[in-house]
Amino acid sequence: MAPPRTTHSVRLSRRRLLQTGSAAMVSLGLLGRLPAVSAAGKRSPRARRCILIWLDGGPSHLDTFDLKPDAPEEVRGPFAPIDTEVPGIRISEHLPETARQMRHVAVIRSMTSPLGEHNFGSHYLLTGYRPTPVLKYPGYGSVLAHLQPTDGLMPANIAVPDHNSEGGAGFLPGTAGPFDVGSDPARPDFRVQDLDLFAGIDPDRLERRRQFLDTFDRFTEGVETVPPDDAGFDQAYRLVASRDAKRAFDISSEPQTTRDRYGRRSIGQACLLARRLVEAGVPFVTVRDRGWDTHTDLHNRLKEGFTGGTVGKVPTLDLAYSALIADLHDRGLLDDTLVILMGEFGRTPKINTSGGRDHWPRVFSVALAGGGITGGQAIGRSDAHGESPENRPVTPEDLARTVYTLLGINPDHELVTPDGRPVAVNRGGELITELL
């Protein structure tokens, strides 16, 4: 096989790799022929925190960030594009507030993956690794929590209200995994459960319980110092002892106007809570919004929410996402807070007989904002019907390498599995240089 001669053929061999999807080819060194990722190690990171908005189920690229107004009706779908504040970038008419924040946002319209099943796709996007039966890879937040422990009061990796299990601790210790807040911050009675001591238990007794538990575990393990286990008692004790930590979860102390601005639905209040948490020093927060698996009735699911309503998935996302970016910006936090908006794949170009779209991983969109990236741009294009990347395919590996680099983690750093095998933070990704 001849070595690549031009940039063009580099791209071709890369695509070939994507298309065969053969792991065997990776081992044959095709990746080794790609240009070295020289910028990775040298670049000084700007993002100190990250908020991942995970649109669970696979959001339709064709109805959010990559509309095809010139395509036939069965592809075009029910929604029209609108202009944004960035000339040339058009997005869905139901993202008007996002359109006003577009200078901060970079949309990748040529994300591509071969995995169209929810769990497989989620694992790939949330970890940058394709799922294998032999190893579960850690999600972004878990890698960050593992490599950059915080000063201790707040958990380093929090999910609101919970995380997709494909993006958990993986092979890393369970203590690196996300802390699930557990309840919906849009509920009027929302509070993080069990942060306050039980009636009648004072800090001295808590401390004695901690010692007693340690005694049990030392006897059982037959060792002097008990290695931490997945249950996270140490983290829990710190959280219970910290007043600041509890305050960070108290979303009710936000002004009503702020709460309204984010939207009163789950995703809005979850984004608001995410902002409070990163402000309080949590380096990685996941907001998980379910319901994007829109196999039926796009118009209702994405726009209305209920017949005649205006609270479908897209308008509620619009409020939450735009408010988060604007709020972070107003507080001077956007520049070092990376906001990732994505799901596990896109949706089929052709609308199905139930008026919905099915799974489509071959091309879809991911939006990044803040954290020092260059906003106001669209990276890559999909083809006329949003079926395949037309140019510049971006893989989940590429995205992972870029995110880790932005967060100041060396993507080539080797993590170690419990059975002692080294696994790089990222394998086979190329930096998305347009973002940097």
Added chain:
Amino acid sequence: MTLTPSLVLTVLLAATPQHPIDFDTQVIPLLTKAGCNSGACHGAAVGRGGFRLSLFGSNPALDHERIVHELEGRRINLARPAESLLIEKPTEQISHEGGTRFDFDGPEAALLIVWIRTGASRLQRRQLERLEIFPREIPFTQTGQSQRLTVSAHFSDGTREDVTRVTVFTSTDEGAVRVDSLGNVQVLRSGLHTIMLRYLDRVEAVRVLLPFADEPVDPAPDSDSFIDREINKTLTRLRIPLSSPADDAELLRRTYLDLTGRLPAPEVVEAWLAADSSDRHARLVDRLLASDAFVDWWTLWWAQLLRVESKSLQAEGARTYHAWLREQVAANRPVDAMLRELLLATGDSYEQGPANFFRVASGPRERAEFLSEALLGIRLRCANCHDHPLDRWTQDDYHGLAAILARIETGRLVQLSDRGEVTHPRTGEAALPRIPGERFLNDRTSALADLADWLVASDNDALARSLVNRIWQRTMGRGLVEPVDDLRATNPPTHPQLLDRLAKDFVDHGCDLRRTIRLIVTSDAYARSSRTLPGNEADTTFYSHGIVRPLSAEVLADAITDVTGIAEKYGDEPTGTRAVVLFDGRAGSATLDILGRCSREGSCQPATAAGDLSRTLHLINGPLLNRKISEPKGRLRQMLGEGRTDDDILREFYLRAFSRHPTEQERQTWLDRFDGLSESQRTAAWEDFLWALLCSREFTNRR
């Protein structure tokens, strides 16, 4: 490469010089090897660039039609074969989105050119009969060693051909073993690894083995049990040392938890520890297999597998169904007969338990997925939209199974209708009923009965393999195939012969659940200590030591109740109802929610971790433990009220929670903590002790 196409061809065809090229067995494998018909390229359901092939060449007739006749034959040029699109595209003589698949000067192009020159016909000269792979297993001794695999195909016309070059090789674990496109295998890490081979529709596995240590380990003792012979054989070859047998208390607690989902009572523990006979574990197993607690616990297994819960079945259906399942377990009904009845049951589902079987899934496709996942341990779902990329399932299989199940009406009244079809997405017409991987069924009225007969037929071990693998997982802590709902040729078992033997034993002995459980839990492998040795700490796969795993939500909730003496309330059930007997997976209980129960709405995977921070916070600050340990009617307060000594209370809690006595060191350590406290201080200290005990690793895990 300097060889001319014709020279290469001579070399390539040397094995079968007298035969013209056969499309099905020579052209198709070449396209597969080059990746042309993979799911990401032309094998996608919608094809690629206007050219569509069947996934991995599963449909040669269609592929031939598309290559030779579609677009007025543009893809081949009989007059100038080398200028055919079929040659020019993959060799990138002209622009090809998929890049260069093979060289213009290479043997692949040469073979295609000859095939086109000789008429591009589909001869159907022969069919593949079997593959001969050498070696089937590679025992390496050092990291970095290599070995070449060779693959020969035997065909129906008596010919035999070396097909190594057109076999697709894939490592299932790139970090541990590599394989290149010519079949050269290189091992990188110790362990037992798998190389998958694909040629035409055959998928085969080659095992690659590299010991963990340089020196052999002590041989395992001989055993009458085929389980131990298989387990020990692998451990010896991998040079992993065996942990010693579990001590008496560990084995007692483990056996109770695995067979009954509950802890042994203190008097049972004391009697056990005092007794001394060689067959007492076997007798304990028999006693537990005959107990009501066994029936409750293994009814829960069925209830979780079959998704018994009130959302889809309503409380009436769930209750009736659960009660019926319990009767089957109690009577030790042969599993094949029980499942056959489930598949065919009709009637009022509030009155007829088994009629609920298909009600847990809403439509024919969901029923097909549920049936294949729960009973066969296979994920058919991928084959909804396209043929399964990793397995042998096709869209015909998926929609054919759904077609069989389309005539079941699943309101409260379950009955068979004489209509009901599913549309095959490829043809747009009603899918033909089909037993997956087997045959089409012409008679729709008997299709469901045919399916049920096939499922439980004694010469079909698919059901048995899936069930014994699940039973193995529930007792040993890890399935021979993981995940247990993903059995396929490309995900081979860790101990293939063992799974075969267990499945055969299950079928040969009347699909007897208790027999299989007894076989497993009376093995030496089951009775091994969970304490690791130098050399086996990292083993999570080969059963060199007992696998420590967290108690499930239901078991932990019941155990907390048993130790504290304070019951938990579940939904509308009477106080005192145990969590493991709940007929409804959704019975109201914040405790079970926070402990991470399986709600039975989908398939349940056993928890692998001890829980998350929210659960830990709940244990620290929530009412679950705090109320129960301080309750006046609770065991602790009662014992304190009766004036029992610290020593006595300590022994009681150790017996109840850990199924053992405290060691002298433990005893002394704890008694020192309570020494010289005032009455109220003593109460508080004991509460803190009990809290810590209920959170401890020894209590919350099965070891």
